[in-house]
Amino acid sequence: MIITAVNVQIFSYPTRRAVDSAGHAHPGDVTQASMALLRIKTECGNEGYALGAPELIRPYVLDGFVRKVLVGANAFDREKIWHDLAHWQRGSASQLTDRALALVEQALWDWAGRKLNVPVHKLIGGYRDKVPAYGSTMCGDELPGGLSTPEEYGRFAETLVKRGYKAIKLHTWMPPVSFAPSVAMDIKACAAVREAVGPDIALMIDGYHWYSRTDALTIGRALEKLDFAWFEEPMMEDSAESYAWLAGQLDIPILGPESLGGKHLSRASWVKNDVCDILRAGVAGVGGIAPCLKVAHMAEAFGMDCEIHGNGAANLAVVGAIKNCTWYERGLLHPFLNYDEVPAYLKRLVDPMDEDGFVHLSDLPGLGEDIDFNYVETNTQHSY
Amino acid sequence: MIITAVNVQIFSYPTRRAVDSAGHAHPGDVTQASMALLRIKTECGNEGYALGAPELIRPYVLDGFVRKVLVGANAFDREKIWHDLAHWQRGSASQLTDRALALVEQALWDWAGRKLNVPVHKLIGGYRDKVPAYGSTMCGDELPGGLSTPEEYGRFAETLVKRGYKAIKLHTWMPPVSFAPSVAMDIKACAAVREAVGPDIALMIDGYHWYSRTDALTIGRALEKLDFAWFEEPMMEDSAESYAWLAGQLDIPILGPESLGGKHLSRASWVKNDVCDILRAGVAGVGGIAPCLKVAHMAEAFGMDCEIHGNGAANLAVVGAIKNCTWYERGLLHPFLNYDEVPAYLKRLVDPMDEDGFVHLSDLPGLGEDIDFNYVETNTQHSY
Numbered sequence: 001m002i003i004t005a006v007n008v009q010i011f012s013y014p015t016r017r018a019v020d021s022a023g024h025a026h027p028g029d030v031t032q033a034s035m036a037l038l039r040i041k042t043e044c045g046n047e048g049y050a051l052g053a054p055e056l057i058r059p060y061v062l063d064g065f066v067r068k069v070l071v072g073a074n075a076f077d078r079e080k081i082w083h084d085l086a087h088w089q090r091g092s093a094s095q096l097t098d099r100a101l102a103l104v105e106q107a108l109w110d111w112a113g114r115k116l117n118v119p120v121h122k123l124i125g126g127y128r129d130k131v132p133a134y135g136s137t138m139c140g141d142e143l144p145g146g147l148s149t150p151e152e153y154g155r156f157a158e159t160l161v162k163r164g165y166k167a168i169k170l171h172t173w174m175p176p177v178s179f180a181p182s183v184a185m186d187i188k189a190c191a192a193v194r195e196a197v198g199p200d201i202a203l204m205i206d207g208y209h210w211y212s213r214t215d216a217l218t219i220g221r222a223l224e225k226l227d228f229a230w231f232e233e234p235m236m237e238d239s240a241e242s243y244a245w246l247a248g249q250l251d252i253p254i255l256g257p258e259s260l261g262g263k264h265l266s267r268a269s270w271v272k273n274d275v276c277d278i279l280r281a282g283v284a285g286v287g288g289i290a291p292c293l294k295v296a297h298m299a300e301a302f303g304m305d306c307e308i309h310g311n312g313a314a315n316l317a318v319v320g321a322i323k324n325c326t327w328y329e330r331g332l333l334h335p336f337l338n339y340d341e342v343p344a345y346l347k348r349l350v351d352p353m354d355e356d357g358f359v360h361l362s363d364l365p366g367l368g369e370d371i372d373f374n375y376v377e378t379n380t381q382h383s384y
Numbered sequence: 385m386i387i388t389a390v391n392v393q394i395f396s397y398p399t400r401r402a403v404d405s406a407g408h409a410h411p412g413d414v415t416q417a418s419m420a421l422l423r424i425k426t427e428c429g430n431e432g433y434a435l436g437a438p439e440l441i442r443p444y445v446l447d448g449f450v451r452k453v454l455v456g457a458n459a460f461d462r463e464k465i466w467h468d469l470a471h472w473q474r475g476s477a478s479q480l481t482d483r484a485l486a487l488v489e490q491a492l493w494d495w496a497g498r499k500l501n502v503p504v505h506k507l508i509g510g511y512r513d514k515v516p517a518y519g520s521t522m523c524g525d526e527l528p529g530g531l532s533t534p535e536e537y538g539r540f541a542e543t544l545v546k547r548g549y550k551a552i553k554l555h556t557w558m559p560p561v562s563f564a565p566s567v568a569m570d571i572k573a574c575a576a577v578r579e580a581v582g583p584d585i586a587l588m589i590d591g592y593h594w595y596s597r598t599d600a601l602t603i604g605r606a607l608e609k610l611d612f613a614w615f616e617e618p619m620m621e622d623s624a625e626s627y628a629w630l631a632g633q634l635d636i637p638i639l640g641p642e643s644l645g646g647k648h649l650s651r652a653s654w655v656k657n658d659v660c661d662i663l664r665a666g667v668a669g670v671g672g673i674a675p676c677l678k679v680a681h682m683a684e685a686f687g688m689d690c691e692i693h694g695n696g697a698a699n700l701a702v703v704g705a706i707k708n709c710t711w712y713e714r715g716l717l718h719p720f721l722n723y724d725e726v727p728a729y730l731k732r733l734v735d736p737m738d739e740d741g742f743v744h745l746s747d748l749p750g751l752g753e754d755i756d757f758n759y760v761e762t763n764t765q766h767s768y
Contacts, residue, residue: 076502078509083707116500118460123507125462125674268685272656290509297678298685301652323467 001075001115005041006067006104010034010054011379013344016337021176024139027146027336035345037376040107042075048111049371050314051345052103052284059384065096066104075115078108082290086263098263098287105288106314106367113366120367121320124293130358131319133351134204135165136311136331140173140180140189146335150188154196156335164357167202167229167327168193174208181208183215187222194226202327206232209259213242220250230255230278230307243275253277258309263287264294271302282309289314296322313350313367320361328359345379347372385459385499389425390451394418394438395763397728400721405560408523411530411720419729421760424491426459432495433755434698435729436668440484443768449480450488459499462492466674470647482647482671489672490698490751497750504751505704508677514742515703517735518588519549520695520715524557524564524573530719534572538580540719548741551586551613551711552577558592565592567599571606578610586711590616593643597626604634614639614662614691627659637661642693647671648678655686666693673698680706697734697751704745712743729763731756 013035018028036054041047057066069084082105089096113120121127137156140147147153157168172189173180186207193203205228211219216234223231230253235242237260247254256276260266263286270276281295292308296318299306305324308315311331319328330351333339342349347370351359362368397419402412420438425431441450453468466489473480497504505511521540524531531537541552556573557564570591577587589612595603600618607615614637619626621644631638640660644650647670654660665679676692680702683690689708692699695715703712714735717723726733731754735743746752 074506074510076506076510079511079705079707082509083511116502118500122458122460125466126458126460127463127467264681264685265687268682268687272686294681294685297648298652298682301648301678301682302656303649303652321463323463 001042001044001046003040003070003073003075004043005039006062006070007039007041007383008057008062009037009039009376009383010381011037011345011376012381013375013379022174024174025332026138026141027143027334034381037371038103038107040070040075040111042111042115044115046111046115048075048107048109048114048366049369050103050107050110050367051369051371052099056097056100056103061095061100062384065092066100070104075108075111078105078112078290081105081108082288086287098261099284101287102284102289102314105290106283109289109314109317110366110369117365119317119362119364120289121317121361124289124317124321127321127323128361129320130360131316131328132166132326132357133328133330133353133359134167134169134202135160135163135333136169136206136329137171138332138334139171140177142177143336150185150192152335153189154192156333157193157196157201159335160333161197161201164353164355165201165330166357167204168197169204169206169232169329171332172205172207181211183211183218186219190223190226190228199227202229204228204230204232204255207234209233209236211235213245216242216246217249220246220252224250224252228252232256232280233258240270240273240275243270244273247274247276255280255307258282258285264291264298267295268298271298271304277304279304279306280309281306283312283314283318285309289318292318293322296324300324311351313362313369316351316359316361317367330359345372345375346370385426385428385430387424387454387457387459388427389423390446390454391423391425391767392441392446393421393423393760393767394765395421395729395760396765397759397763406558408558409716410522410525411527411718418765421755422487422491424454424459424495426495426499428499430495430499432459432491432493432498432750433753434487434491434494435753435755436483436487440481440487445479445484446768449476450484454488459492459495462489462496462674465489465492466672470671482645483668485671486668486673486698489674490667493673493698493701494750494753501749503701503746503748504673505701505745508673508701508705511705511707512745513704514744515700515712516550516710516741517712517714517737517743518551518553518586519544519547519717520553520590520713521555522716522718523555524561526561527720534569534576536719537573538576540717541577541580541585543719544717545581545585548737548739549585549714550741551588552581553588553590553616553713555716556589556591565595567595567602570603574607574610574612583611586613588612588614588616588639591618593617593620595619597629600626600630601633604630604636608634608636612636616640616664617642624654624657624659627654628657631658631660639691640664642666642669648675648682651679652682655682655688661688663688663690664693665690667696667698667702669693673702676702677706680708684708695735697746697753700735700743700745701751714743729756729759730754
């Protein structure tokens with residue numbers, strides 16, 4: 001099954017996500033955003049797709065690396081293609097990023113699933129057909145009625161529980177929010193949410209990522225009293241020593257690393273050195289579904305859980321095929337937005353959640369993205 | 385794809401492999417041996433197969449564990465089925481062995497490959513279409529003209545190189561051979577083989593498994609002088625400390641663990657504690673293709689190679705789908721036997737080797753075992 005073409009369509013779609021001066025998503029007015037549809041085609045006419053940010057897969061990335069490795073290769077040779085692309089990254093990682101690598105690999109999985117008429121999670125080897133989701137909030141803001149006070153977090157948490165969520169993860173305030181970062185406000189928001197939802201909802205926090213060791217310890221102790229399920233990325237992940245210091249003192253599980261580079265190899269170092277209690281990896285962050293599975297399986301070999309970072313079809317496929325993960329991350333969520341609204345370029349949600357808080361794995365062949373190709377065609381800005 | 389039936393046929397086939405009083409295979413007269421064909425059937429009528437020793441999958445294993453977990457399950461849910469069976473092993477591992485677990489899991493992979501019309505190595509994600517093999521000799525013996533002297537090892541090595549092998553692994557003498565174990569004889573055999581094949585053939589040794597630390601060190605130093613590629617299992621693998629002691633002193637890579645239980649979890653301990661230089665796992669030994677992949681991928685995350693133990697279609701499928709493995713183990717070989725002869729119950733070899741020493745991965749759907757079902761039917765002794 002030789003790959004004959006790899007193409008990209010950049011199309012526009014309406015969004016209500018706005019990005020602040022530090023890169024965090026918040027609700028905003030409806031604007032037009034751009035999305036890339038990566039399309040891999042084989043000699044038999046079958047195609048595989050992946051959706052991602054246009055900047056990941058600019059023409060120089062597609063021509064400089066992706067087409068060179070993929071065109072002429074067997075689309076089933078995912079492991080070979082992945083390693084060949086990963087080798088290209090030496091010296092070129094600023095162009096061919098791990099996220100670009102993940103996008104390409106994702107499209108190869110999607111191709112295989114569509115070609116074989118099987119969902120990707122079953123291709124990997126299924127573990128489950130549904131998974132409980134945690135509602136993952138947007139970062140705090142200064143929008144009245146939004147996520148601007150601990151009380152607003154509490155009220156939003158109540159609506160999430162009504163929607164069915166059995167777990168909630170707070171992203172708290174970060175600069176440029178005027179009062180951020182604030183240890184005291186983070187703790188207050190966590191306390192307000194615990195108060196609002198009672199003892200039976202699992203809670204986690206993912207706040208400011210540049211706290212000092214001692215601030216992180218202060219928050220961690222407060223979270224222990226509030227019976228939080230995990231404490232995520234309070235410090236720069238480049239300092240494994242800081243995480244080992246923190247994890248060594250706290251009972252609350254420390255989760256990581258999420259944004260650290262180094263794919264499955266850096267996670268191996270964290271595991272070896274007892275840097276965290278629960279491992280973390282997401283498909284985009286570690287360069288694909290296969291390396292994400294490698295991280296999760298390594299965690300299993302060490303008796304650790306591995307919670308998968310991020311929403312979307314590819315992460316959900318991984319969650320569906322591993323045992324040592326409790327939750328699917330659904331979001332980001334905000335009082336002003338409706339996550340259950342289907343994006344314009346899809347015909348249905350990739351992660352529909354029932355009223356008991358379970359997300360159901362897709363039965364569709366491939367990754368489970370039911371792409372509205374008519375919409376994409378109609379709204380294509382340019383192709384290459 | 386619900387599993388509706390799991391059945392076993394025990395059939396006889398002629399073999400020239402005889403087993404000595406300590407369980408090692410040697411050439412012998414033609415006798416009839418028994419083999420189990422495990423057959424998993426789904427509602428759509430598709431079947432998956434695995435071949436193995438009858439004692440792995442006796443009726444009480446099939447009824448007590450396998451059918452309970454499999455019948456009614458989705459055949460694509462390999463990860464779920466594997467964990468459910470593995471949980472049964474607590475307290476029952478003497479009945480439901482890791483090898484039995486592997487047999488069942490292998491049949492599920494074969495089912496998926498046959499169902500989807502794809503070789504299993506491509507289903508996993510292919511890395512290569514051919515792999516160099518090492519000729520893996522039988523253990524030494526006292527058969528004149530066989531493997532009874534260092535010189536005979538040397539002569540046999542020459543014929544293996546003529547056949548195309550670019551690497552040879554010696555299994556040396558073990559009790560009940562009268563003069564075994566013998567550090568001196570092991571070293572002499574290694575020296576004779578190096579002398580016979582010259583400097584450009586890769587050589588490895590897998591000898592007596594119960595040497596003392598100091599005997600192992602003596603052999604290791606001799607192997608370093610003979611430029612051997614690895615040193616395999618010279619001591620009991622239950623003593624990880626002994627391996628760490630040995631690996632810490634020798635430059636020649638120490639390979640392991642092979643026969644140690646504990647699946648991917650025990651390998652994690654070896655990796656964490658720098659017990660070996662090259663990791664080892666085989667499909668049967670670690671309970672299946674998936675755990676074998678988990679070991680290999682963990683090794684990759686730690687920058688280590690993982691050489692796959694044993695011949696056969698399932699191990700070859702793993703080798704075909706991973707990068708960090710140099711060789712396929714082809715054998716066991718002996719001057720009196722012809723490994724290239726197709727077993728009576730197959731229509732072709734699972735691991736055909738060309739004259740350059742490369743084994744070619746199968747294009748057949750499933751694991752690549754071209755089973756002669758007529759032969760199996762005709763020679764079935766009993767079924768359950």
